[in-house]
Amino acid sequence: MHDPEATLRQHDLPVTAQRIAVLRAVSSHPHATADDLTESVRGELGTISRQSVYNVLNVLTDKGIIRRIQPADSPARYEDRIGDNHHHLVCRSCGKTEDVCCAVGEAPCLKAHSHHGFKIDEAEVIYWGTCPACQKKR
Amino acid sequence: MHDPEATLRQHDLPVTAQRIAVLRAVSSHPHATADDLTESVRGELGTISRQSVYNVLNVLTDKGIIRRIQPADSPARYEDRIGDNHHHLVCRSCGKTEDVCCAVGEAPCLKAHSHHGFKIDEAEVIYWGTCPACQKKR
DNA sequence: ACCGAGTTTTGGACTTTGTCAAAAAGAATG
DNA sequence: CATTCTTTTTGACAAAGTCCAAAACTCGGT
Incomplete structure (x- = not known):
């Protein structure tokens, strides 16, 4: 994932700081949980709401930009590598x-x-x- | 699963009405959730606590008597058919x-x-x- | 058949992961 | 820039399961 911003535009998604940060976090922490990603994004942006992380992850997943995997006994994990x-x-x-x-x-x-x-x-x-x-x- | 009682004894588990009923329920409702099974057991025994259903399912799963499957976006399901x-x-x-x-x-x-x-x-x-x-x- | 020791069962509070909804803030178009 | 539509935030809520202590039960020995 080289250019998160371009990726968002390609999918007709308004570009926001939160989306860019989440996308970057997913890219650099493969198989991270929503919580891990929140941590990581907070390190970059300072703050982000828990809900926003979920919103972004859901949108990106729906658009097929990232993939959600849900192994038993674990919260959902996300990854970049798709298709x-x-x-x-x-x-x-x-x-x-x-x-x-x-x-x-x-x-x-x-x-x-x-x-x-x-x-x-x-x-x-x-x-x-x-x-x-x-x-x-x- | 023909004789739940014998199965329990084979695994050194004290025989209780709750265990027999849960075992029978799993056997007759393949892929049922803990909730489905609670319903079913209540029909047979009258009452059983939610916690007991979980206790029994956990013990049976640990002993390898039943199998737990946990598909994404679904509560855990249980089945009889193992091995x-x-x-x-x-x-x-x-x-x-x-x-x-x-x-x-x-x-x-x-x-x-x-x-x-x-x-x-x-x-x-x-x-x-x-x-x-x-x-x-x- | 009864006792006692050790397990199970129960009920209730709690945790984790995630969603819903309404208000405030932000992006994009003309 | 101003307007419109989407996102973000905040806080409450929901589902599935676990933790804990007290009460009830099972099983082995007498």
């Missing part, structure tokens, strides 16, 4: 999240046949495990 | 959840190489889409 069908690796004990490319060749995970009459539009894969740091701790 | 590595198909608009067998042959989804030093123990797949009923509605 490349990658998946996630989450640590059960600390929540650390990493990106992984689709492990099984050319996105076969998307080829699920339409089961039960559902119209499938996405296959979400989460690999659960323990991160190196947490492996040491125990 | 067969099946995945889920969730309707984005109504939350209806169906089981699907691993779509790509013999569980290749579990073969993710250990990335980033993580020790991976599970690959969770959720197929997102629209169920037949919700397709008609719009």
Whole structure:
């Protein structure tokens, strides 16, 4: 995400300091939670309301500018990297999240046949495990 | 789940009316939420506290007797069917959840190489889409 | 069948994550 | 610049779950 301002204009979104800051924060802290991002934005802007962070994140998510991921037992996390069908690796004990490319060749995970009459539009894969740091701790 | 009582004893869990009822409810209402299950158990026992339902569900989940699934934007759901590595198909608009067998042959989804030093123990797949009923509605 | 020790269940307060709504402030167009 | 429409802010609220202490129950031994 090189130019947050341009990105906003491309999507017909009024440019505000809050949006620019949130966008930058998401970009530089992949997989951060709304809370993490609020912290980060406050460091840059001084203040921002909790609600605004949510507003911005929701708008950006709706426009497809960022992606929201919601692993079990964790608040939602946000990321910049979109449209490349990658998946996630989450640590059960600390929540650390990493990106992984689709492990099984050319996105076969998307080829699920339409089961039960559902119209499938996405296959979400989460690999659960323990991160190196947490492996040491125990 | 034919004999909830026997199942409890097998796992060294004291047998209580609440546990039997919750276990039966999970068995007969696959993918139900804690709230749904509370409803169902109240129909059978008359009363049960909200906390007890959570207690029981947590114990059963810890012991591996039932499985908890937590799709985004939905409260946790519980199921009986465990150990067969099946995945889920969730309707984005109504939350209806169906089981699907691993779509790509013999569980290749579990073969993710250990990335980033993580020790991976599970690959969770959720197929997102629209169920037949919700397709008609719009 | 009863007792006692140790678990469960209960009820109520509390926490976390997020949304709703109305008023104040700010961006963009002519 | 002024107007209009959107955003931001503030504060209340909602859903899902957990924490804690007291009361009730289960189970093993007698």
